[in-house]
Amino acid sequence: VTSAQRKSFGSDNHAGAHPAVLTALTAANIGDATAYGDDPLTEGVTARLCAEFGAAAAFFVFGGTAANVLGLGLMLRPFEAVICAESAHLNGDECGAAERVLGSKLLTVPAPGGKLTPALIASQLAGRGNSHRAQPRAVEIAQATEVGTVYTLDELRAISEFCRASELLLYVDGARLANAAAYLDCTLADLAAHADVLSFGGTKNGAMGAEAVIVMNEPLAAAMPFQRMQLMQLASKMRFLAAQFGALLDGGLWLANARHSNAMAARLADGVAGVPGFRLAHPVEANAVFGVLRRDQVRALQQDWNFHVWAEEAAEESVTRWMTAFDTTPADVDAFAAAIRATAPLPRQPVF
Numbered sequence: 188v189t190s191a192q193r194k195s196f197g198s199d200n201h202a203g204a205h206p207a208v209l210t211a212l213t214a215a216n217i218g219d220a221t222a223y224g225d226d227p228l229t230e231g232v233t234a235r236l237c238a239e240f241g242a243a244a245a246f247f248v249f250g251g252t253a254a255n256v257l258g259l260g261l262m263l264r265p266f267e268a269v270i271c272a273e274s275a276h277l278n279g280d281e282c283g284a285a286e287r288v289l290g291s292k293l294l295t296v297p298a299p300g301g302k303l304t305p306a307l308i309a310s311q312l313a314g315r316g317n318s319h320r321a322q323p324r325a326v327e328i329a330q331a332t333e334v335g336t337v338y339t340l341d342e343l344r345a346i347s348e349f350c351r352a353s354e355l356l357l358y359v360d361g362a363r364l365a366n367a368a369a370y371l372d373c374t375l376a377d378l379a380a381h382a383d384v385l386s387f388g389g390t391k392n393g394a395m396g397a398e399a400v401i402v403m404n405e406p407l408a409a410a411m412p413f414q415r416m417q418l419m420q421l422a423s424k425m426r427f428l429a430a431q432f433g434a435l436l437d438g439g440l441w442l443a444n445a446r447h448s449n450a451m452a453a454r455l456a457d458g459v460a461g462v463p464g465f466r467l468a469h470p471v472e473a474n475a476v477f478g479v480l481r482r483d484q485v486r487a488l489q490q491d492w493n494f495h496v497w498a499e500e501a502a503e504e505s506v507t508r509w510m511t512a513f514d515t516t517p518a519d520v521d522a523f524a525a526a527i528r529a530t531a532p533l534p535r536q537p538v539f
């Protein structure tokens with residue numbers, strides 16, 4: 188196996204599309220369909236999504252950044268702000284999209300394990316009522332989080348109760364919501380019950396560029412048709428986005444894919460447990476392993492394997508991210524784990 192053929196552990200975005208998604212696209216390709224979502228396939232899949240989530244409305248968009256911007260856009264007036272974890276994808280990895288497009292300030296909080304808590308949210312409320320300060324109105328959390336951890340249902344409940352009591356709306360970045368539901372063994376509706384608006388990621392789950400914004404009540408959803416068009420996320424050939432979600436919903440494929448990718452991450456963590464030089468930076472709950480390794484181990488692995496160096500820790504260590512996908516096989520994991528184990532011996536020091 189050459190390194191070009193090796194499975195990438197760089198991102199779940201490195202995986203291709205699931206064959207069932209491609210089959211559904213081919214099926215949706217037959218004949219004409221009215222554009223911009225006014226077609227039976229889009230209407231049918233939208234209704235199925237609403238039923239899964241217990242939601243008032245669902246809207247397809249092309250990408251996760253757009254879903255976040257559009258979802259938060261339903262909640263905010265121009266002087267209102269979003270409380271989020273400092274480590275949030277929204278804050279660190281979306282090129283300031285929310286700040287530019289919505290013009291809203293992000294009030295960021297260092298959040299251990301990538302998770303906000305009521306106390307951390309409360310720490311950002313001091314400026315309320317002060318006209319010199321952006322006014323906190325929305326809270327953004329990611330489920331699963333940026334570091335592969337998952338909020339428990341109790342943690343979600345505590346946050347949502349705090350938000351409701353504090354006149355804050357809760358937005359959930361669900362780029363990996365499927366992985367969170369698989370980990371918690373709960374329904375999408377169980378997760379959605381705590382949110383006002385969520386995204387539901389298709390792309391990382393086997394689609395090829397389709398996400399959904401799920402809106403839990405009618406008044407919040409009212410602006411979305413206009414906002415989605417104005418912000419350039421209204422697909423003319425919408426049936427092809429709907430078809431991808433249709434395939435993921437059929438027979439619970441979204442859940443099977445998420446369970447599988449989570450299981451592959453757990454297998455990888457098990458396969459390297461106890462290896463000298465290695466420790467986990469975060470618990471493995473979804474489909475990512477955040478492993479700390481010595482720099483010489485990282486350099487050796489990088490010769491043959493694709494993964495992400497997340498952060499340079501203390502002088503001699505790096506935090507790496509190894510991500511699995513719906514199509515990662517046990518053999519892929521075992522080969523990568525063996526390569527990691529092989530880096531354990533300290534490199535020989537030159538003898539003078």
Ligand SMILES: Cc1ncc(COP(=O)(O)O)c(C=O)c1O
Binds near residue numbers: 249253329360362
């Ligand atoms: C948690 C999370 N949210 C949002 C996104 C953004 O998705 P996209 O790259 O499709 O804009 C990503 C992408 O990696 C992500 O990991």
